[in-house]
Amino acid sequence: MRRGTVGRVAAFLLVAAAALSVRAEEIPAGLLDEHPGGRVERARILVTGSESMTPFTFAIAKRLAARWTIPEPEIQPVGTQAGFARFCAGIGGEYPDIVAATRRIRQSEFDRCLENRIADIIEVPIGFSAVAFVGRRVDAPVALTPRIIYQAVAAEVPQGQDLVVNPYQRWREIDKSLPADEIRLLLPSASTGTHNFFDDVFLQGGCRKFSVIRLTFDARDRVRLCIKPRSDGRVVDLGVAYDEILPQTLAESPAGTIGILPYFVALAHQDRLRILPVNGILPSAETIINDSYEGVHTLYYYVKRAHMRDHEGNGVVRGLRQFIVEATGEEARGTDGYLDDGGLIPLPAAQRLQQRRAALRLERFSR
Amino acid sequence: MTGLSRAIVLAAAIVIGDPAAARAQHQPVAPTANAAPVVVEIDTDDPTDDRGVIELAGAYVDGIWTWVSYSFGAMFSAVTPPTPSAMIRNLQEGDQQTVFLAMIGDAGYKVKEIENGIGLPPDVTVKFGRIRNLSDADLDYIDRELARWQRRDPGVVADAQRAVITTLVSINQSDSYVVDSVRLRLLPLPQVKFSLAPTVGGLGWESSQLMRAIQRLDRRMADVKAK
Numbered sequence: 001m002r003r004g005t006v007g008r009v010a011a012f013l014l015v016a017a018a019a020l021s022v023r024a025e026e027i028p029a030g031l032l033d034e035h036p037g038g039r040v041e042r043a044r045i046l047v048t049g050s051e052s053m054t055p056f057t058f059a060i061a062k063r064l065a066a067r068w069t070i071p072e073p074e075i076q077p078v079g080t081q082a083g084f085a086r087f088c089a090g091i092g093g094e095y096p097d098i099v100a101a102t103r104r105i106r107q108s109e110f111d112r113c114l115e116n117r118i119a120d121i122i123e124v125p126i127g128f129s130a131v132a133f134v135g136r137r138v139d140a141p142v143a144l145t146p147r148i149i150y151q152a153v154a155a156e157v158p159q160g161q162d163l164v165v166n167p168y169q170r171w172r173e174i175d176k177s178l179p180a181d182e183i184r185l186l187l188p189s190a191s192t193g194t195h196n197f198f199d200d201v202f203l204q205g206g207c208r209k210f211s212v213i214r215l216t217f218d219a220r221d222r223v224r225l226c227i228k229p230r231s232d233g234r235v236v237d238l239g240v241a242y243d244e245i246l247p248q249t250l251a252e253s254p255a256g257t258i259g260i261l262p263y264f265v266a267l268a269h270q271d272r273l274r275i276l277p278v279n280g281i282l283p284s285a286e287t288i289i290n291d292s293y294e295g296v297h298t299l300y301y302y303v304k305r306a307h308m309r310d311h312e313g314n315g316v317v318r319g320l321r322q323f324i325v326e327a328t329g330e331e332a333r334g335t336d337g338y339l340d341d342g343g344l345i346p347l348p349a350a351q352r353l354q355q356r357r358a359a360l361r362l363e364r365f366s367r
Numbered sequence: 368m369t370g371l372s373r374a375i376v377l378a379a380a381i382v383i384g385d386p387a388a389a390r391a392q393h394q395p396v397a398p399t400a401n402a403a404p405v406v407v408e409i410d411t412d413d414p415t416d417d418r419g420v421i422e423l424a425g426a427y428v429d430g431i432w433t434w435v436s437y438s439f440g441a442m443f444s445a446v447t448p449p450t451p452s453a454m455i456r457n458l459q460e461g462d463q464q465t466v467f468l469a470m471i472g473d474a475g476y477k478v479k480e481i482e483n484g485i486g487l488p489p490d491v492t493v494k495f496g497r498i499r500n501l502s503d504a505d506l507d508y509i510d511r512e513l514a515r516w517q518r519r520d521p522g523v524v525a526d527a528q529r530a531v532i533t534t535l536v537s538i539n540q541s542d543s544y545v546v547d548s549v550r551l552r553l554l555p556l557p558q559v560k561f562s563l564a565p566t567v568g569g570l571g572w573e574s575s576q577l578m579r580a581i582q583r584l585d586r587r588m589a590d591v592k593a594k
Binding site for chain 1: 472473477498499500501502503504505506507508510511514515518536537540541
């Protein structure tokens with residue numbers, strides 16, 4: 001009996017010691033030191049950036065407030081590009097501390113940060129997100145490529161060395177292997193992140209290889225030619241509540257209708273909707289993680305180190321280190337983490353560990 | 368260090384590795400013949416894609432080398448490194464060189480001329496001219512393709528080639544300079560040269576006059592169109 005108790009106590013102590021050593025290794029000494037005497041310019045962390053990342057940021061903010069007794073961060077969703085513009089505008093209480101982004105910071109944005117003396121940025125990748133093309137389950141599947149999508153959607157399409165008003169009425173007219181159903185696409189409102197992603201990856205991606213487009217010098221002209229949708233009723237803007245109304249609208253639409261949804265929403269409606277392959281590849285955890293599926297984007301937080309408090313506790317805002325600890329924790333972005341509910345696809349385990357260590361060391365981002 | 372200055376320093380330091388060229392360097396070398404530079408100029412407005420242009424230039428250079436071989440005997444085919452035309456054909460094959468060229472194309476450049484110095488060692492230089500500027504989506508696409516390439520081929524040669532693409536893109540994103548042309552020398556030693564041009568050029572008096580004339584013409588055409 002006594003031996004059993006001693007054994008249990010020893011086992012508990014070993015487990016506790018192991019847990020403490022993991023924690024000690026994961027969170028560098030001094031990272032989370034509290035400085036009650038310090039002075040801060042702003043009470044709450046200000047997060048700006050991607051609208052589609054708002055559910056993730058909100059979940060992290062709630063946990064942050066509960067776990068670390070830090071005032072819940074203020075979230076200003078303005079889109080990734082506008083978010084970077086605000087983030088890189090300067091240092092001080094009036095500028096955001098964190099930007100949530102559905103893509104990596106661009107060189108021009110980073111240069112803008114450097115111009116404004118924001119050199120210390122910490123990049124925190126949290127995982128992947130994807131969009132899926134869906135059709136009705138009862139219809140023949142349409143094997144899509146960015147080129148086919150562009151030819152189905154654009155107002156004008158290349159024919160030889162000219163651009164002509166989109167003549168395609170049926171999928172088969174674009175490619176003989178496609179069904180003879182009429183072309184019809186349901187798209188989210190142009191103000192949404194999903195629509196912007198669709199424009200960038202599928203429309204610009206589809207038209208990029210046409211020589212008549214490649215020989216257009218000005219990017220603005222090319223973008224206009226690539227993303228301007230046809231106006232003959234074959235492309236329908238469903239408005240902002242798109243994710244909710246698309247499954248029902250699509251189910252009631254004629255054969256050949258296709259929509260685009262966040263991957264996790266598409267998974268939830270597989271009883272009625274069929275997820276379509278792009279370039280012959282269906283979205284799945286595997287094809288998203290290995291980047292073989294086209295409609296994938298990596299989600300990031302960028303944290304401004306200059307807004308963290310110094311060793312005396314003075315700075316712009318309290319809690320940025322805790323935000324990094326929370327956002328990179330396994331509870332949040334690990335397999336079955338709480339961000340999984342919002343459709344986050346976790347990074348591979350080794351990459352998660354490596355990037356958490358880099359983020360907790362407050363490693364400076366560079367390009 | 369800003370993105371631009373970093374890019375310029377990097378550009379100065381980069382020497383591209385090319386497996387075919389490296390193989391060529393290990394071949395026995397014959398006595399030097401007189402070098403006769405041949406420049407194949409290509410109309411950049413020609414809608415033919417780069418592959419067609421390379422084939423065209425390859426055929427042209429092939430012709431010259433046939434003449435050289437005929438004139439100087441079989442010695443050349445026996446002892447010289449791969450001919451420039453073989454090098455040019457190599458550009459089209461499915462190795463990393465082709466990935467590199469495709470990425471230069473994605474970065475907004477197109478083969479403009481292929482310069483071939485006949486002699487020993489032979490000299491082959493491919494010149495790319497800028498044919499378009501890039502949209503934000505193009506930049507994201509290049510970033511993603513570079514990352515995919517890095518995963519497929521993390522080697523040193525590919526890494527140097529990726530550095531060339533990154534340099535091109537980062538210089539072009541600066542406000543003050545663009546890379547007007549890229550000279551990619553394949554033989555005798557691989558090398559890349561960038562020609563930088565100011566985005567707002569300090570034009571001479573004649574140029575200003577010409578520009579004003581063009582603007583006047585442009586306004587007149589707009590007026591005619593409006594009427």
